Amino acid sequence: MTTKEDRLRFLAEMGDVKRIKRPNKADVVVPRELTPGHLERQRAAIALPLKDTNPLTADMVEPLTAQDILSWKRPGVQNGVFRKLRLGYYPSEAKLDLHGMTVDEARRQVFGFVNDCMRYDLRTATIMHGKGERNRDGIAWLKSYLAKWLPELEPVLAFHTTQKHHGSTGAIYVMIRKSDREKQNNREAHDRRD
Template sequence: MTSKDERLAFLEEMKDVRRIRRPNRAEVSALRELTPGHMERQKSAVETPVRDLNPLTSDMVEPLTAHDLLSWMRPGIQHGVFKKLRLGQYPIEARLDLHRMTVEQARREVFGFINDCVRYGLRSVIILHGKGERNPDGIAQLKSHLAKWLPELDSVLAFHSAQKHHGGTGAVYVMVRKSDGDKQNNREIHNRR
């Protein structure tokens, strides 16, 4: 088809099209009257601050570098269990990647992740925090905060920097406490003898 034929074909297709007479604008209605319900919701939204249930704090952390090891366990954890965790011998049931997160985002993610692990019965997980090698001051911010946060969570039994093939000092294995339901199931299974 030539451009003249194309133009004629276009005009033929458009012959029944009519111009819209009204302007193509959204109609904005007058302000609505505020009901007592609106007023009450506004009042409570202003007066009631949002309560942060996350116990993890962001102040006063010991600065760690890329090559510092993370290692901690609660009293009562058997040394053989901790050794298996340290050597990465437990299967990794879930992972959380904190790369490119701010400290505040990471704080929320770690809290939610550990709670989810307890809820779903995941016992051995890994958190990838990075080494912070690109930071001009050499301080691994997320790693430093994670070293403070994990012991603050009652659900965390132990943690240790990962083996090289899982990220080395840029990741940490975490052993999570059993949920109350899992503890009860174990009692029922082992007390039946």
Template sequence: MTTKEERLSFLEEMKDVRRIKKPNRADIKAPKDLTPGHLERQRAATARPIIDRNPLTSDMVEPLKAHDVLEWMRPGVQHGVFRKLRLGQYPIEARLDLHRMTVEEARREVFTFIGDCVRYGLRSVIILHGKGERNPDGIAQLKSYLAKWLPELNDVLAFHSAQKHHGGTGAVYVMVRKSERDKQNNRERHGSR
């Protein structure tokens, strides 16, 4: 608690203090002229080429029709494993729907999706690309690109058009490579090197 003498002493010290009438804010105005540093940063930002780390082809690809079957496997994939994939006997752990996407959007999504599958340890996934039956030329554009893109990704071991109940030739089962972490866990679990 303050005593009466302390309070009087404080008021005596503060007698010349006056309230500030203006708001206590700095007056900041953006400069109207661009500084040389600003111009240099603008030039550097527009001159720097954008690096596309996505390896998927964006060139023209061989056109496929609605009912063409997609199938492919890397050397070393066992035929029994590929057969189970083809028959849809692996549980579908994730799905990507490319319907209504442009080729460029689909290209980005497929690249990101497969990377995420490896990161999260998902091995058997499905990508819905559509059949392209409504296209006047009968060409299934996304399907055509997907058939080219999937073998370009090292993390894709195999793929096959889906069974009818999963979308038939408008979807594709994809088998994804194990992540290094999952490979190591298998080695430890089964005692091999």
């Protein structure tokens, strides 16, 4: 709590302080003249379309329904490891929710999400795509595209529809491969010679 003495002491200290008098106007800088080189770079930037580095295609897919189960693994993934993924034994280290997204938005999100999982050495993730039960045609479009996209992504080792308590046929578990950095850490940890 401030006392009367504290306030008087403060006012005494601030006695010689003066208000800065500045006009209430923004400093407007006249833009510099554009050179022909600058204009040419501007035209070139507008003319060149942005390169899409996302390999996921939005072509036709096999239509899936709300109750279809997704299940896929790369050759070399051990059956026991895939079984644990399928049963939800691995804790999900990251989640992506695609509800309400368009196919193109989902395409960008899935690509970025899988790359982020690799970058941060996250091995298991959950993607919630929804069941698509409200679609008039009865097709679960995001689920259908996910089933096509995930095998196209090299870091994805396996995926499977989640257990009932994690979303059932409206979500999938995804297993991401180890990054080269993580593989090296494992080698160093297990190759120690005592």
